[in-house]
């Protein structure tokens with residue numbers, strides 16, 4: 420069985436000789452319309468199902484990486500405690516990129532995700548780091564290979580190396596070389612995402628633990644792969660035909676199905692707060708009043724609204740605190 424180092428070596432096969440003093444790159448956060456929930460391989464972050472997301476345009480992480488005398492992480496201008504979990508996770512990831520020379524790295528990372536948005540940034544963080552390493556070493560890797568490397572940091576990071584609608588193919592191979600993300604050609608310039616922040620405190624259970632527990636204990640998990648494949652097909656049709664209601668309905672019910680699986684795990688995994696429920700009810704009420712708006716939620720309490728530019732005024736008046744994003748610029 421392959422480990423992370425084997426996967427990195429299979430792609431790089433090249434030396435670790437820097438081609439520049441530093442490498443710098445940006446990667447967006449992404450919001451899944453068809454969720455990734457469950458791994459078929461924990462070490463390589465190989466998913467049970469394919470998933471589909473939208474990258475959030477200019478919102479994400481910019482990372483600069485350079486060779487240094489020790490491993491150091493600077494986040495938004497402040498040095499991060501090297502013994503803390505954030506830095507340790509990053510250094511552990513970088514351990515796969517040391518080659519024979521065993522270089523140390525200075526990672527300077529900046530995020531323009533509003534802190535209050537409460538959106539996980541590990542996806543854009545690992546994607547930006549891989550893209551920056553690609554610049555530093557002049558690897559000129561394909562998006563497919565970059566996606567595979569980003570996946571080894573965090574599953575959803577595999578989708579953050581591309582923009583627009585991005586499908587992460589689950590793949591079937593044990594080495595994961597067919598499990599990578601790919602951008603779709605279709606765009607939807609009028610699509611808008613509204614981030615409703617309910618809480619920015621750390622989640623009670625991390626997604627790795629929650630995925631494992633739900634797969635092992637929820638009686639509903641066995642239905643998930645089939646359900647997820649159907650949703651992905653519906654989303655493909657919706658995006659091809661620009662059928663907004665089909666897109667919204669499918670994304671919303673896919674998210675609710677994922678959370679239902681979590682609720683029925685033992686012990687249950689519940690990321691919802693009372694305020695999440697209030698926001699979801701608000702979206703449903705808006706819909707009853709004739710406004711085309713839907714929601715999705717990930718492994719956290721914050722709610723993400725999906726709507727089109729034509730509904731912007733109404734949505735913004737109902738949710739004045741929402742951060743509105745135009746994923747297609």
Ligand code: PMV
Nearest residue numbers: 451454455574575626717718
């Ligand atoms: O990449 P991870 O391990 O943080 O998993 C995230 C999974 C969800 O955000 C809940 C769904 C998704 O597809 O992004």
